[in-house]
Amino acid sequence: MRERTFVMVKPDxxxxxxxxEIVARVERAGLKIVSMRRMKLDRGLAEELYSVHRGKDFFERLVEHVLSGEVVVMLVEGELTIARMRELSGATDPAKAAKGTIRGDFGSSITENIIHAADSAESAEQELPLFFKG
Ligand SMILES: Nc1nc2c(ncn2[C@@H]2O[C@H](COP(=O)(O)OP(=O)(O)O)[C@@H](O)[C@H]2O)c(=O)[nH]1
Ligand SMILES: [Mg+2]
Structure with missing residues (x-):
């Protein structure tokens, strides 16, 4: 099934x-980067992107991290893109992420874990319009 998902290289x-390197891995997986841009999030956008985590103990740390520098946002399309981007990313905690995954290879902590990728079709539908119109 052809799908679209939202991916973001975090400031770390x-x-x-x-x-x-991340662009190359996504393309080698046969997925298409339809649109991509480097930008600085503002607090409202960061809090909206992570709204499902509002109220959790790590929420403020997470928002502060994604506001700490520029990010690269991507609209990625292809067969089973949502699941495949999650596989390429690896487990949330880099210490538990498999070698060969982006977080396993490059992540330094659960906050500084390199990449965000929408976790479901519902999340992708919520996140994509925050960054890409149409
Ligand atoms: N410090 C801290 N950060 C967390 C924790 N759980 C999640 N995060 C951060 O919040 C982001 C969003 O969490 P989640 O949606 O559960 O993980 P993801 O979908 O794998 O990115 C993660 O990528 C982490 O950077 C936690 O227990 N502690
Ligand atoms: Mg998530």
Whole structure:
């Protein structure tokens, strides 16, 4: 099934120079980056992106992190894109993420875990319009 998903290289990933490596991994997986841009989030957008986590103990740390530098947002399309982007990303905690995954290879902590990828069709539908129109 052809799907679209929302992916974001977090500020730690951008600062580590990993954007091109992530683009290459996404493309090698046969997925298409339809649109991509580097930007700085504002607080309202960051809190909306992570609204499902509002009230959790890590919410403020997470929002502060994604506001700490530039991010790269992507609209990714392809067969089973949502699940495949989650596989490429790896487990949330880099210490538990498999080698060969983006977080397993490059993540330094659960906050600084390099990448965000929507976790379901519902999340993708909520997140994509925050960044990409049409
Ligand atoms: N410090 C901290 N950060 C967390 C924790 N759980 C999640 N996060 C952060 O919040 C982001 C969103 O959480 P979640 O949706 O559960 O994970 P994801 O979908 O794998 O990114 C994660 O990517 C982490 O950066 C936690 O227990 N502690
Ligand atoms: Mg999530």
């Amino acid at each position: 990933g951008v600062a580590k120079g990993l954007t091109d």
